Amino acid sequence: MEAEQPKKPLDPLVKTALTLCIGLIVITVVGMILTAPDRSIPPYSVMAQNGENVTVNVPPHTPDPEIEALLVRFQIAGHGNRDGFAHLKIKPTTPGDPAGRYQRLIIYIFDNPGLAEESSLKDYLSGSDPRARSGFERGVRGTYRLTADTEFGAVGRKVLFQGKLGGG
Secondary structure, three states: OOOOOOOOOOOHHHHHHHHHHHHHHHHHHHHHHHOOOOOOOOOOEEEEEEOOEEEEEOOOOOOHHHHHHHHHHHHHHOOOOOOHHHHOOOOOOOOOOOOOOOOOEEEEEEOOOOOOOHHHHHHHHHOOOHHHHHHHHHHOOEEEEEOOOEEEEEEOOEEEEEEEOOOO
16 A cells, blocks of 8 residues: 655745736736726717717617617716716817816717718818708717707607706
């Protein structure tokens, strides 16, 4: 019969390597959880910005409930000091205003990147080409409008919210 030999303790170098590996895995998993994209709203890109006017593009065929969720996110950012718009990738629309950097804002949501481009926004705002203006308006899937004391949000012709800030 063979005598059982006592187990040898792990070498300190092996212990250090295992601790380091486990620590790196934990840090990676926690980092992935903390930086995960927000799945409650559709992925979007800010395509163009001209003063107070901003165009946002969502993937083609994004359903209306997801666009509504994005509008609600804009509504939440519009409350308080309104700096939440910076976290949503929107540059200040009223940078020189002492009341705040986002006092007036209109966001047009598209699911067609061609209509959301800067040239389309400029053509729409200039009003010089009625066909371009009409195409722009037909392509808008959602609108968010914010002034100093009112806000408005709609998907197509369906109004989601409208009224004075804080009062609904």
